[in-house]
Amino acid sequence: MKKHLFILLALSLGFSSNAFAADRDLGGKTITIANYNNIVEPDEKFTTYEEVLWEYRHELMDTHNFTFEQKGLGTWDTMLELFATSSLSGNPAAEIFRMDPRFTIAAMNSGLCYDLATLDSIDIENPMWLDTTEEMMTRDDSVYGVFTTFAPRRLLFFNKRLFEEAGLDPNLPYDLQASGEWTWEAFEEISQKLTRDIDNDGLTDVHAMVFDHAKFFSMAVLSNGGSFVEKNEDDMFYNNLSSPETMEALEWAAAYAQKNYEIFPTNWKGQTAMFINAQAAMVIADDWETATIKNMDDDYGVVLFPKGPNATEHVVFTQDSAWVIPNTYSKAEAEDIAFALKMWMALPPEYDDPDAWRLASYANYRDDRAVDETLALAREPGVAKVDYSTVIGAAVNTNLFINKIYINGLTPVESVEAINAVWQAELDKVNGVPGIVAPK
Structure with missing residues (x-):
């Protein structure tokens, strides 16, 4: 299953970055997502999609002069504490933190999440972001977290x-x-x-x-x-x-x-x-x-x-995680972080198809009706x-x-x-x- 993780993540988005600013330079910054485990580029690519995806990500990092990484810095039940303590110290452990659904409201209520609705580099209404996460992480006109991977449950x-x-x-x-x-x-x-x-x-x-x-x-x-x-x-x-x-x-x-x-x-x-x-x-x-x-x-x-x-x-x-950015960053810094996140989660242009997620799902079910009817309905x-x-x-x-x-x-x-x-x-x-x- 591990070899399919990147396919499942990217194919679920149905969105590419071809409309993003081509001349933006992030000045060599390294943007880190604090995750539950390390997610790295596989040494061996098992599908054409994986090859295209990682080639595309390297192209984006070269074009916009940044590095992106996902590091296992905590577990689902320790991430909130890491987020809070490191942010309050003025030195966040990462630029982006993944919050388990059970702690998304606590993270939002902590007052430490950046209001993403104030940023120009991330369009909250873009279909690449899950509506359910946006609804969960909205308070008045502010939005404090986004996520992309849709995982139907029950x-x-x-x-x-x-x-x-x-x-x-x-x-x-x-x-x-x-x-x-x-x-x-x-x-x-x-x-x-x-x-x-x-x-x-x-x-x-x-x-x-x-x-x-x-x-x-x-x-x-x-x-x-x-x-x-x-x-x-x-x-x-x-x-x-x-x-x-x-x-x-x-x-x-x-x-x-x-x-x-x-x-x-x-x-x-x-x-x-x-x-x-x-x-x-x-x-x-x-x-x-x-x-x-x-x-x-x-x-x-x-x-x-x-x-x-x-x-x-x-x-x-559905029970969505949320990616949050500490509000200890300046607006310029938060803009760069949001831009890098948007880049990293985008699909390669040749896979920019609203139904591309089906390609990964067919292999995981016994018949096509599960994908074409049930998952499509979901x-x-x-x-x-x-x-x-x-x-x-x-x-x-x-x-x-x-x-x-x-x-x-x-x-x-x-x-x-x-x-x-x-x-x-x-x-x-x-x-x-x-x-x-x-x-x-």
Whole structure:
């Protein structure tokens, strides 16, 4: 997989730098991204694209007189501290820091991120930057971080052989998704048929789903137009658990979990393995997990989660990192840093195609419909969704909330009542003001 990292990164952008200023000189500066690991030019290029990409990057560095590097200076959970301590000292450890989604809001609230909206060298509205990251990192008219690599999460993988053995068309989820009929109701009907006692001993031999209850409940909420935590027009976060859309989704997910369609793994890492071993016909997994799933014996397909009755379109969950620049730099310095970042993340002109990302994705999936239909749908405007609960802080813990329903047997209403005060206290802390509530 490592040999594909640069392809996946660049192809996901769909943008080249051919419109950028050709005569800009950065004076030999070295621009460093503080990453979780070193990302260097591979000694051996495995594809024509890699050869073209690195040749293009060297050309850009020569033309604009700069050096760009990505160094492993921290881990996902130490990067915020490195960013804060080094920036406060007046000597940032890097020009750009990669922030894990769980720390993006904390980074923004630290007051140490440069407002990228004030820079001329980076067009925030350019399609090379993810809309979801921009939305997350916006406060009033200021934007404090950008990112490029789109990674769809919580996709629904299905085993085609088990569908056929249950008397179902192996491409049924694809067809329902294409027709707009991939709904909770259709999903439940399919789940009932997939859950089978093959040898008539009274025990279920094949389940519909390997169950990660945290992922299932959260996708039910998103797929019905709900959310755990929302942001109002004043950029203040509020608890959205009691909204009609969210409560309906929680009730449906809780009811689904009572029907014996699911098999619960013995450890939290076991979901994918149980799907690969055909113990269940479906599993919710992230795009990156195709590295393992694609080698399974059975054929499989991939669709988005079915939509709820309050939704008009399908959704996919995403959880974006953010690149931030310390505000200790002068405007001239920040302009150069932003310019170098834009250069480095650009596509070579010959690969400047909005659909270029497909080339890398085909090799990671078993059939073309996963790419041409499901991943293409995931990239349509408004389909990718972020729930703000993922970036608020440890106290807003959706897993513990869902555990109260699925494991402890509380009703959704009882579970909401049990955590409301804890969540509100954390949201007040993040907002910096008391008592922000959902809009009427």
